[in-house]
Amino acid sequence: MTKGEVPNIVGLEVLKKNGVNVEKLKELITKGVGAEFTTYYYYTILRMHCTGLEGEGIKEIVEDARIEDRNHFEAMVPRLYELGGNLPRDIRKFADQAGCPDAYLPDNWESIDSILKVLLEAEQCAIRSWGEVCDMTAGKDHRTYDIAQRIMQEEIEHEAWFIELISKRPSGHFRRKFAGQSPHTGSQGSLIHL
Amino acid sequence: MTYSKTERHPVCKSSELGDNTMMKVSIDMVDVLVGRKNGKLFACDNSCPHKGASLSKGCFNGDNVVCHMHGYEYNVFTGKLENMKSWKKEDTWVEQDMEWRKSGDLILYSISEEGDTVYVSLK
Numbered sequence: 001m002t003k004g005e006v007p008n009i010v011g012l013e014v015l016k017k018n019g020v021n022v023e024k025l026k027e028l029i030t031k032g033v034g035a036e037f038t039t040y041y042y043y044t045i046l047r048m049h050c051t052g053l054e055g056e057g058i059k060e061i062v063e064d065a066r067i068e069d070r071n072h073f074e075a076m077v078p079r080l081y082e083l084g085g086n087l088p089r090d091i092r093k094f095a096d097q098a099g100c101p102d103a104y105l106p107d108n109w110e111s112i113d114s115i116l117k118v119l120l121e122a123e124q125c126a127i128r129s130w131g132e133v134c135d136m137t138a139g140k141d142h143r144t145y146d147i148a149q150r151i152m153q154e155e156i157e158h159e160a161w162f163i164e165l166i167s168k169r170p171s172g173h174f175r176r177k178f179a180g181q182s183p184h185t186g187s188q189g190s191l192i193h194l
Numbered sequence: 195m196t197y198s199k200t201e202r203h204p205v206c207k208s209s210e211l212g213d214n215t216m217m218k219v220s221i222d223m224v225d226v227l228v229g230r231k232n233g234k235l236f237a238c239d240n241s242c243p244h245k246g247a248s249l250s251k252g253c254f255n256g257d258n259v260v261c262h263m264h265g266y267e268y269n270v271f272t273g274k275l276e277n278m279k280s281w282k283k284e285d286t287w288v289e290q291d292m293e294w295r296k297s298g299d300l301i302l303y304s305i306s307e308e309g310d311t312v313y314v315s316l317k
């Protein structure tokens with residue numbers, strides 16, 4: 001083998017034999033991590049505007065979701081590169097291709113309910129987005145599936161939190177121990193090194 | 195097995211495609227959405243041209259398939275983008291950037307029916 005020459009990658013060979021369209025998978029993953037990265041950015045703005053007594057009540061929950069969504073980016077990007085993909089060179093193009101809409105601060109942000117609805121929309125899109133990756137990889141690409149389903153579990157918990165705050169429907173679980181705990185994608189699961 | 199793009203590939207039985215139904219089939223690692231709308235067959239790429247979601251999870255609105263992800267609508271016979279649904283659930287939400295919103299049209303495939311079998315070619 002000469003320098004720079006890439007040998008046969010068995011990790012990819014088995015995917016192709018299992019019928020995974022690796023190019024399509026890389027596209028979906030890039031869109032998914034794009035959504036996580038932009039969400040981290042926009043949730044920063046949303047959290048900053050959780051002000052007053054009402055805002056103070058949800059500020060930490062928004063922070064939990066914000067850091068965990070950033071951790072989702074960290075958890076999946078290495079896999080993108082393992083599959084032979086890469087992050088776009090230009091961050092603007094990266095944001096434009098994100099699979100979910102940007103969680104823009106609404107005009108009536110003084111209403112905490114309005115901020116919560118934007119947050120909920122973001123989590124619901126993320127669930128659909130990672131659901132697509134899970135559907136594509138279940139039983140065929142065990143590594144990507146494992147990462148995507150862990151991310152999806154946390155997105156489902158995020159959705160449950162915001163629904164509980166909006167409609168009082170119980171989410172079924174308690175608060176995080178600390179911001180960025182990421183019980184499914186975090187250090188306990190050894191998916192990220194942060 | 196690799197299929198040539200012009201080859202007609204049997205994808206399902208005619209009885210599996212009732213009127214106003216659609217389903218996803220795979221041809222050589224390409225996911226194809228096939229369906230029957232008001233008695234007429236259609237076939238297109240299953241990936242939504244907007245952000246790649248699976249159109250088979252969507253629904254019909256007239257002759258349009260509605261993507262479950264962001265609600266964009268595409269005519270299943272012409273492939274044209276017919277509705278670029280806004281993400282705004284409230285008037286106070288700020289509209290998305292046009293670069294994010296833009297989408298191409300559906301990729302259409304040739305579909306035919308012979309006997310009790312439906313065929314698609316990826317041309």
